[in-house]
Amino acid sequence: MRKFILFIGLFMLLLLATDRGSSWVLKKAYLSMRGGQSGGQITTYLARSRVPPVLIMGNSRVALNIDPAIFPAGSANLAHYGTGQVFATGLLHILQQAHKLPPTLVLHLDLDEYAQPARPEEISQLSFYYRDNPYVAAQINALGWAERLKNQSALYCYNSRILSLAKAWLRPGTSTDFGFEPVPPDPQDSLRTVYSSQRLNVQAGRFNRAPLEALRKFVAVCRAEHVQLVCFTATYYRSPPYAARAAAAVDSVLRAGGVPYLNYDLHPVPGLQGSTRYWHDVTHLNTLGVPLQSQALAQQVAELRARSGQLAQR
């Protein structure tokens, strides 16, 4: 038994040394990443010397649908695929800690979140900041003792990112990696759009209130940091049955916080809804549809900024 304890002790020591040593190397690689969905966009943004006038956040419906070039020069798109409000609020805290909050923040609210089971675990996508950001750490710890234990390993925050790190090292990011990833029209677009729109017929489960709580925290941070927050929901190819209820819930939270909400599902951009020509699938536009959605959003954001006097200051 003594030999066994010695063996295990030696193994744990070597594992700890490897864990800390490897993570020190990987941290340097991670921080030098530019672009990409595995953290490169965030490190790129945090490395900027100046904050953008407008920062757009959200999921793939921002990454594919919203062109930051249509907004004031220097605007940025910090969209991350497959993320929701929990991730967005965590990311906001990271930007807040780094004093890199923009004067205007445009946040996409995906109504699908409210019809699906809660996904608190998506905060783990920000696990790189576990040791540095108290909010991210608290949210990850709230996932349970197992997540807390896993994140004691310095290497664990690179879980599922090693290939991206290698790719970023071999092929540094290009400008198209920085959040906006337009998709050109494809012969399969209409088939894909019609096929994916069938999923909207699926009866939604219980209404998921978890994103509302994260949204409240998001609004509170923006208010405290004097960030002009504008929320929007991009147009769907076909409005899902659960959209109205989700939008009403979201709207009541935003009204309480004095945050304007641009709902392009309720008031779609003319010509976009129902026309497969502009769509890659039911929620994502191709490059024919992107300018329509982006221009509508940019125009309304500019009007709101003008009202708040920010354009005059610029």
Added chain:
Amino acid sequence: MLFNSLSFLVFFVVVTGLYYALPHRWRWLLLLLASCGFYMAFVPAYLLILLATIGVDYVAGIQIERATGRRRQLYLVLSLVANLGTLAFFKYYNFFTANANALLHGLHLTTGAIPYLHIILPLGLSFHTFQAMSYTIEVYRGNYPAERHLGIYALYVMFYPQLVAGPIERPQQMLPQFHEEKYFVFERVVIGLQRMLWGLFKKVAVGDLLGQYVNSVYDNYPMHTGLALLLATYAFAIQIYCDFSGYSDIAIGAGQVMGFKLMENFRTPYFSKSVTEFWRRWHISLSTWLRDYLYVSLGGSRNGRWLTYRNLMLTMLLGGLWHGASWNFVVWGGLNGLYLSGEKLLGVRMNAPQSWPVRLLRMVFTFHLICLTWVFFRATTFEQALYIVQQIVAAPATFFHGTLPALNVWVPLVFAIGVLLLVEGGYLRHRSFGYLSPQLGWQRPLAVSLVLSVLIICFGVSSGGQFIYFQF
């Protein structure tokens, strides 16, 4: 409680620690209680069903031994009915109901449809049912005496490392081990732990990683054409191997840590040169069970060529149905039965002396035959399976169209194949895990354990979920 969870790690450490701390006469009770706790982590109430069938089989075993003549058969039938009846109800009721209702509807006899029931399948039902049945059958055949200790018998059925997904053991192999006193042996424990680590690596860092790609293609199959669907099928072949053999490695390793020897369940099956050989290397505990209790009971190959083919087909069809209550699994089993019958008909010999190019060609051909069956295994509907097969085999014009896997899929696929070829195809073919014994020096086991742990931390998919074979 999944094997790939931290909860299981804590459970395993505590149970193993207590196991070695307790005197031998109390260890069976600890393992039995631990196994009950392990099972109850899934659906607590189902423990009662398991205990009920254990009670029936325990009594049946003793009565079979005591009785003579037809009474022996009666008790065997009682045991088989109890086990198979439980399996049939929980696993196949809704399947048979759906088909019966479809038949009634087709015959316009719709006066009253048979009602469906909301049934949750007890975890590991198919596995522990077969393991329990092997006990009463072996007692009936006179190959093993009835177990008099109820607790030991219950432990035979419920032993937690192999409770939910095998290996399906035989009473001759397992029961005597529960009576033997086990001692803590440093080398054996370290080898067992390394085996568990290897199994965990295969499951979370290879199988689950590939599973993400497989799911993205198979769940959106109309969006994909030939090459992508073919690659996803290859990826599934590796995924299911890593998932299931990984589970078996964890089970065998966990048993080994406590001094128990569980049977090997896989022997590099994708290196098989024929489907016959494949079924002697894949899920060995199930294939030998089907051979010994079904194929042989039907007559095996003793009654002429055509009855042999019939027996092979029946065995594989029922083997397919054992996997799941779906026509897809029946087709999967049927295809395997066709292959086996075809090889018998053609006189394909497993160990015919051949040059290495011919052997390689046979391996590649056999692998593709098996991959065809995996399409039916993985697809959720029969129509989906047919569409995928058609796109791969019969749509050359669009074969190279569509979305191909990105770098983050190619790299893990190649990495997985490379690691498996190196370790299981190369190293483990000529050596065993015993080569990692600390008796031969601590460097090798420490290095291997360290590398595997780091790879698991870096590549392991923590949201990978349960093992594929848990659903059977």
